[in-house]
Amino acid sequence: xxxxxxxxxxxxxxxxxxxxxxxxxxxxxxxxxxxxxxxxxxxxxxxxxxxxxxxxxxxxxxxxxxxxxxxxxxxxxxxxxxxxxxxxxxxxxxxxxxxxxxxxxxxxxxxxxxxxxxxxxxxxxxxxxxxx
Numbered sequence: 001x002x003x004x005x006x007x008x009x010x011x012x013x014x015x016x017x018x019x020x021x022x023x024x025x026x027x028x029x030x031x032x033x034x035x036x037x038x039x040x041x042x043x044x045x046x047x048x049x050x051x052x053x054x055x056x057x058x059x060x061x062x063x064x065x066x067x068x069x070x071x072x073x074x075x076x077x078x079x080x081x082x083x084x085x086x087x088x089x090x091x092x093x094x095x096x097x098x099x100x101x102x103x104x105x106x107x108x109x110x111x112x113x114x115x116x117x118x119x120x121x122x123x124x125x126x127x128x129x130x131x132x
Contacts, residue, residue, distance in 0.1 A: 001025065002070075009055050016065040023066040023102045024059060028052050030076055037077035041085045044076055048092040056099045066102035073107045074127060075115035083126065086115065090127045 002025040003011040009026045016022045028048075030036045036044055059067045074090030081089075097104040111117040114124075121127040 001065075002027075005029075009059055013059065013065070019065075021066070023068050025068045025070045026056075026059065026100075027071050028055075028069065029071075031073060034077075039078070041078055041081055041089070044078060045089055045092045048089070048096055053096045053099065056096065060099065060101055067100045068102040069097040069100045069104040071107050072097060072104060073116050074121060075113070086126050090121070094127070 001012050001016055001022060003009060005027070009024075012024055016024050030044065030047070036047070039047065056067060056069075059065075072093055074086055074093060076089060078085065094104075106118040106121075107116050109118045111120075114120045115126070118127070122129060
């Protein structure tokens with residue numbers, strides 16, 4: 001089950017709780033929310049490690065439904081971000097999204113936008129799947 005795009009991640013918790021072994025698909029679109037463009041590199045990373053991590057913990061504790069993080073990318077609206085910044089941001093997401101009890105999925109394997117492409121991110125040393 002997937003929430004409405006603008007809805008809080010808890011939108012379907014009560015409903016999903018009625019179905020054993022159901023899965024709630026959550027998406028954390030930091031790329032498309034303008035507030036993140038005002039954040040520094042570290043504030044973006046802290047948001048993932050704190051706010052999103054707390055949200056996933058809440059989802060996992062409230063009901064028996066499993067959680068799946070879909071469509072995440074290591075892309076953001078931080079101008080002047082270095083390769084190391086992208087690595088730290090991607091690693092923060094992978095660390096936090098490991099909490100999802102049904103898994104996680106990068107947006108796509110191949111994409112013309114480099115940071116949206118898992119293939120490009122791996123080949124160019126931005127993301128390592130050995131830590132995923």
